[in-house]
Amino acid sequence: MRIADLLKDGLDCVKVGYPLILASGLDVVRRLSKMTPVIADLKVADIPNTNRLICEQVLAAGAFGIIAHAFTGRDSLEACIEAARRAGAEVYAVTEMSHPGAVEFLAPQAEKMATLAADAGADGVVAPATRPDRIRLIRSIVGDLTIISPGVGAQGGSAREALAAGADHLIVGRSIYESRDPRVALDRILAEIG
Amino acid sequence: MRIADLLKDGLDCVKVGYPLILASGLDVVRRLSKMTPVIADLKVADIPNTNRLICEQVLAAGAFGIIAHAFTGRDSLEACIEAARRAGAEVYAVTEMSHPGAVEFLAPQAEKMATLAADAGADGVVAPATRPDRIRLIRSIVGDLTIISPGVGAQGGSAREALAAGADHLIVGRSIYESRDPRVALDRILAEIG
Numbered sequence: 190m191r192i193a194d195l196l197k198d199g200l201d202c203v204k205v206g207y208p209l210i211l212a213s214g215l216d217v218v219r220r221l222s223k224m225t226p227v228i229a230d231l232k233v234a235d236i237p238n239t240n241r242l243i244c245e246q247v248l249a250a251g252a253f254g255i256i257a258h259a260f261t262g263r264d265s266l267e268a269c270i271e272a273a274r275r276a277g278a279e280v281y282a283v284t285e286m287s288h289p290g291a292v293e294f295l296a297p298q299a300e301k302m303a304t305l306a307a308d309a310g311a312d313g314v315v316a317p318a319t320r321p322d323r324i325r326l327i328r329s330i331v332g333d334l335t336i337i338s339p340g341v342g343a344q345g346g347s348a349r350e351a352l353a354a355g356a357d358h359l360i361v362g363r364s365i366y367e368s369r370d371p372r373v374a375l376d377r378i379l380a381e382i383g
Numbered sequence: 384m385r386i387a388d389l390l391k392d393g394l395d396c397v398k399v400g401y402p403l404i405l406a407s408g409l410d411v412v413r414r415l416s417k418m419t420p421v422i423a424d425l426k427v428a429d430i431p432n433t434n435r436l437i438c439e440q441v442l443a444a445g446a447f448g449i450i451a452h453a454f455t456g457r458d459s460l461e462a463c464i465e466a467a468r469r470a471g472a473e474v475y476a477v478t479e480m481s482h483p484g485a486v487e488f489l490a491p492q493a494e495k496m497a498t499l500a501a502d503a504g505a506d507g508v509v510a511p512a513t514r515p516d517r518i519r520l521i522r523s524i525v526g527d528l529t530i531i532s533p534g535v536g537a538q539g540g541s542a543r544e545a546l547a548a549g550a551d552h553l554i555v556g557r558s559i560y561e562s563r564d565p566r567v568a569l570d571r572i573l574a575e576i577g
Contacts, residue, residue, distance in 0.1 A: 207429075231401075232429050236481065290455055302488070
């Protein structure tokens, strides 16, 4: 809460994941949402009925966006999108990810998953800043959907290269919140992307 | 809690997912774990560092097992397995799932994911009761790993066929807990599998 309050004027939104939600309960989404828009990065990846139940709770707590996996298929992703529509919120579908293991099963399906995300009515997709060539490819598939891009900083991705490749927003985690001075860390990234 | 208490002598364990944990907090895992072994069906599907943080919290709350996706790759799955080893707990990897959308991306990779689960040291895999032929295939790949099998009942899978195909344990949800008499619903399944 302290870091979000310190940085909120330099951010579009704050992304929270399960480690924080498990430790603090959904109340942390309620409290953060009063300060800044919140994307719940739950990597939702279950059957449609369970996806719906998860999304409904997080959206009711105030999240404006949810990150869901596409690899569980169209019906699972649509369950998230329908829950978001009812709440006036947004869904971002994972096309691939920024860690080494993502090349095994995710990357080979990234194009098909990006196509699915666009067809199913997702608001955007998640594509890794660690692989700008992949962002370029995903952009060519999803048209004007929003691309949000993790992996900047601690995981090695370049903010400037990710944006040049077609990302709309950058997701930066550890290199800000684990910094001794998160505001300086954020300002350094903002300066880099001009 | 009431249903778990009513059924615990007829069950090997209780599986809980995010809908319940989001509504009740991790405390529900703590309370259930005092009554019966708990598998946390979180479909963990993030980068290794996040997977570790998720698993550590749920295991610290008392879960004896975690269900993790294999789709996110070896490093992500290993992060779950290492966290479970440190806690003396177990990890079950999803090979494919029981809903219609699972045929799009998951099913074509099921054999490779089952091989990964066995190689990485998972304790078992999850294979769908709705597709006994797939259970048979997965059994041929994972040797003596434990196979747990969802989709019985509400999703259309047959308890008897899933076991005959090689499943060790059945996962039954809605057809028990949405039943007017959960104990009768459970006894009917127990009678079927004799």
